[in-house]
Amino acid sequence: MSSTTATNSPTTVREPMLPSTYRVLRREQETADTVTLTLERDGEALAAACEPGQFNMLYAFGVGEVPISVSAASDVGEPLVHTIRSVGKTSAALARLKPGQSLGVRGPFGNVWPLDDYEGHDIVVIAGGIGLAPLRPVVRRVLERRASFGHLVVLYGARHPSELLYLEELERWRASPDTTLGITVDRTTGVEWMGPVGIVPRLLARARFDPIETGLFLCGPEVMIEPCVREALTRKLPLEQVHVSLERNMHCAIGLCGHCQFGPHFICRDGPVFAYPDVESLLRVREL
Amino acid sequence: MIQDLEPVVRAHPFFDGLPDELVKFLTGCARNVRFDAGQMIFRQGDPADEFFLLRAGRVSLETHDPARGPLVVHTLEPGEVLGWSWLFPPYRCYWSARAVERARALAMDARCLRRKFEERPELGYAMMLRVGRVLSDRLHSARLQMLDVFHDGDK
Amino acid sequence: MWIADVEFLEALVAGLRQRGFRVVAPVERDDAIVYDEIRSAQELPRGVGDEQGPGRYRLVERGDSARFGFSVGPHTWKRFLFPARTTLFSATLEDEQLRFEPAVLPEQRYAFLGVRACELRAIALQDRVLIGSGHADAHYAALRAAAFLIAVQCGQAASTCFCASAGDGPRATDGFDLALTELLDAGEPRYLVEVGTDRGREVLESLPHADASEADRGAARAASEAAARQMRELPAESLHGVLASVREHARWDDVAERCLGCGNCTLVCPTCFCSKIEDSSELSAKRAERVRSWDSCFSFEYSHLHGGDVRTSTRSRYRQWLTHKLDTWHDQFGSSGCVGCGRCIAWCPVGIDLTEEVRVLCDKDAAAAAPVEGDV
Incomplete structure (x- = not known):
């Protein structure tokens, strides 16, 4: 093995750690700490296609690089769309970028939500907080290919009404055919919010779907997974039909740096989307 | 308007699986109530003398802070139930309940219910199982909300 | 298999240096055997052995003239193939124009003299990770492709060694360009030479050597058998899932x-x-x-x-x-x-x-x- 691989000419190996230059085309302030950036590739080369579930490594000049999911699917040459929440120094630097400013992009990396496996089925999307961003492309795709899927249920939990993303789009989803939208918040005053207060799994208990023919896609804080799985079980949804997106520290995004290991998996390469049974026992291990 | 409430009571999901005979036995405690949007159903410290089974509309459980106004801790949807302070002394409401939108509910008299539970322990057990389930769900829910899981920035 | 005298080492180092390799080999420094560039085989340790145990490493006098009479020390070859610090790119931002300049790929051609069987295996494992799993690491790949590997078959095991149960040690069978077995007779050692690649053969052919006798081959086998007598072992060949x-x-x-x-x-x-x-x-x-x-x-x-x-x-x-x-x-x-x-x-x-x-x-x-x- 070593002798054959080592004789490959090193000059033919593309440097996978080198970003390409992109420019902010549009910046939408979603909430106090979250923005959606639309990014256009600088120069002649075409942007790579990004599928729902995948992520790019976004590089803020001189500050650092972080993995950010695509919040819209894009074809080859189309602008990339990322929703970024300011939680650390790099994400804060990215969230400060204004139209016309540049950043580096590597990607896309990771696998995709297995939506194609659920054609003709009901689709349940459960998002917590910023977890709606990686799931928005799933909802959009179902709505674009409306006839290919059954009932669509979107359940979304946020900390506070002021932290809800994509407000206008949520209203469009609510008005879409054969679609149920449930939004709940953890805390509120009674003046600003007339909707449900409580946790997302409660919405699942009341949602309409056919458990045998449903794909459930879940992205949110890891703490949310078990309560949602528990409700799914109560509704007799087979757990092989539950797909979760996981997160760990990530430096290289190509399975070389070691940081994102989760048991046998490299989340960057084998994930970020996993069928729940594949990670169920790992999720029970603390500090894994 | 006089109405036979038995089918209405039977239709409420809380009583799913309860034998018809026991539903009939309970119906005497029930009355039909309506609330306008914004109307208080009960307030913290009120006597807890009724058990509400929500049939339509959304109801919030809340408290009030002089500076921040009403603080909502939970909301209830049709098919859910409201209140268990009526089960335990001193029978005082712990939280306030308000109809967020126009709401309809069955209100069951607490003394009447407690008396019937004593009289028919199998009914008392069936009801406690249902209340226990609700309590358990609410406790899990409250714990998760307490964790503030969506607030995950670097501290 | 061939046999060579101790002068072979000097000719080997010189020959590799002439071909543009930086020859890296074990040297004695700070009371340990470490890997560093050498210009002459004279820099190899002579008659130095080691004693190792849990949390313990010290050099000892062997009382012979072995050049490779020790087991592995604190250094590994990864410090050359996968350096502790590598600049990947530089970027400039001027007038809102962000440009990336990839770092120049390393051009060093290393010849490692004295690579043990466990270390060959380690290099193969790093090849699998850094070259063979989808996205290749260009810096590693460049250094690795150029590297010339001269294995030395172990004639002894440290008390900390367990290659026989963990890998395919202690005798290296492939993954090297040349492999040497040090034969310690009275006086200066001789070397049994095995060829692993055409590149290795080409280097060997330019150096003084002779056909190995059956006795020499037997001595080499005996050395490896001695090294296989190890105190430590893993409880199973594979711990996958355990x-x-x-x-x-x-x-x-x-x-x-x-x-x-x-x-x-x-x-x-x-x-x-x-x-x-x-x-x-x-x-x-x-x-x-x-x-x-x-x-x-x-x-x-x-x-x-x-x-x-x-x-x-x-x-x-x-x-x-x-x-x-x-x-x-x-x-x-x-x-x-x-x-x-x-x-x-x-x-x-x-x-x-x-x-x-x-x-x-x-x-x-x-x-x-x-x-x-x-x-x-």
Whole structure:
């Protein structure tokens, strides 16, 4: 093995750690700490296609690089769309970028939500907080290919009404055919919010779907997974039909740096989307 | 308007699986109530003398802070139930309940219910199982909300 | 197989240097055998051996003229093929124009003299990770493709060695350009030479050598047999699925009581490949660079997620290291990540012995008695 691989000419190996230059085309302030950036590739080369579930490594000049999911699917040459929440120094630097400013992009990396496996089925999307961003492309795709899927249920939990993303789009989803939208918040005053207060799994208990023919896609804080799985079980949804997106520290995004290991998996390469049974026992291990 | 409430009571999901005979036995405690949007159903410290089974509309459980106004801790949807302070002394409401939108509910008299539970322990057990389930769900829910899981920035 | 006198070494070093290689070999420095560039075979240690044990390493006089009479020391060849710090690119930002300039790929051509069987195996494992799993590491690939490997077959094992049970040691059979077995007769040693590649053959042909006799071959086999008599071993050929099944074993708490979390084991390990990416900018804020450097799963930051670190306890960090090395490496790369070199045993400041930890962790009776994490 070593002798054959080592004789490959090193000059033919593309440097996978080198970003390409992109420019902010549009910046939408979603909430106090979250923005959606639309990014256009600088120069002649075409942007790579990004599928729902995948992520790019976004590089803020001189500050650092972080993995950010695509919040819209894009074809080859189309602008990339990322929703970024300011939680650390790099994400804060990215969230400060204004139209016309540049950043580096590597990607896309990771696998995709297995939506194609659920054609003709009901689709349940459960998002917590910023977890709606990686799931928005799933909802959009179902709505674009409306006839290919059954009932669509979107359940979304946020900390506070002021932290809800994509407000206008949520209203469009609510008005879409054969679609149920449930939004709940953890805390509120009674003046600003007339909707449900409580946790997302409660919405699942009341949602309409056919458990045998449903794909459930879940992205949110890891703490949310078990309560949602528990409700799914109560509704007799087979757990092989539950797909979760996981997160760990990530430096290289190509399975070389070691940081994102989760048991046998490299989340960057084998994930970020996993069928729940594949990670169920790992999720029970603390500090894994 | 006089109405036979038995089918209405039977239709409420809380009583799913309860034998018809026991539903009939309970119906005497029930009355039909309506609330306008914004109307208080009960307030913290009120006597807890009724058990509400929500049939339509959304109801919030809340408290009030002089500076921040009403603080909502939970909301209830049709098919859910409201209140268990009526089960335990001193029978005082712990939280306030308000109809967020126009709401309809069955209100069951607490003394009447407690008396019937004593009289028919199998009914008392069936009801406690249902209340226990609700309590358990609410406790899990409250714990998760307490964790503030969506607030995950670097501290 | 061929046989050569001790002068062969000098000719070999000179020949490789003439071909443009930087010859790196074991040298004695700071009371240890380390790897560094040599210009002459005279710089090789002479008559030096070592004594190793858990948390213990010291050099001893052998009383002979062996040039390779020691086992592996604190250095590994990864310090040359996968340097501790590599600049990946520089970037400039001027007038809102962001440009990336990839770092020039390294052009060094190394010839490693004295690569042990466990180290060849370690290099093969790093090839699998850094070249053979999808995205190749261009810097590693460049250095690796150019490297000329001269194995030295072990004639003795340190007390910390366990290559016979961990890998395919102690005799190297492939992965080298040339392999030497040091034959210690009275006086100066002689070398049995094996050829692994055409490149190796070409180098050998330019050097003085003769056909090896059956007696020489027998002596070489006997040397390897001596090296195979090792004190330590792993409890099974494969630990795939074994350590991952005992993640709540009480032994992890026990080892955490002793482990300092210093990460020495990851630094001396020839297969540990974890690295971190750091971006920085000059004060002018016009130029920035990205540097990749070795990281260790024993550092807190390693598992950092916004909100905190995932592995805060020493228990979880040691468990990650050992479980990855011996078990989940199989899932990721189709083999164990341990070659049995024993460095992590010798260079652990508190003498934690991986083979002993594994033995207890795999002991089914002990596992059954282990308390499980409480239900909260």
